[in-house]
Amino acid sequence: MFEIKRICCIGAGYVGGPTCSVIAQMCPEITVTVVDVNESRIKAWNSDPLPIYEPGLKEVVESCRGKNLFFSTDIPSAIKDADLVFISVNTPTKTYGMGKGRAADLKFIESCARQIVEVSDGYKIVTEKSTVPVRAAESIRRIFDANTKPSLNLQVLSNPEFLAEGTAVRDLKEPDRVLIGGDETPEGQRAIRALCAVYEHWVPKSRIITTNTWSSELSKL
Secondary structure (H helix, E strand, O other), rough: OEEEEEEEOOOOOOOOHHHHHHHHHHHHOOOOEEEOOOOHHHHOOOOOOOOOOOHHHHHHHHEEOOOEEEOOOOOHHHHHOOOOEOOOOOOOOOOOOOOOOOOOHHHHHHHHHHHHHHHEEEEEEEEEEOOOOHHHHHHHHHHHHHOOOOOEEEEEEEEEOOOOOOHHHHHOOOOOOOOEEEOHHHHHHHHHHHHHHHHHHOOOOEEEEEEEHHHHHHHHH
């Protein structure tokens, strides 16, 4: 089975920061790097106080920051080194064009997808983590297919978060379920198993639900 040793999370916000901090604490043998274009936010994650407050988060971050948890603005290097890339960026409401005021704007997610293809080689699992509209994985895959190269094998998974403000750390450490969606192909199933193995460090197998990508996106909504 493919083993995940290095994780990169693009987006150091409310989802990416706490999620990856808990993964780093629960999986000491995995190196986790959280990256963001926002320098002041990364600076805050590397200092005291942290950019967001959640009960228990400071203790989690301080227990593994500088050991196997890192915060950086060097996005290309972190993507290049990672076996698994979480996309955890904003999906704001569109302010122009078709769906203005209603539909989600996927520009940040699509820009991440382009950057991942650009700097990657070999096998990599790309996982949408932020709240996304249904079929966002399809638009990521479309970008991958349009820009693919012979040396590259990218698998797309959906792993929505179910965090509530004020209980995010507890929700991550004791989730009532972890949902992972991927392709119903041998390669897709291999990627799902690899991500399941990360969560199985602390989540009982009975709480890890696997499905196809579309169902996973739909379940979050």
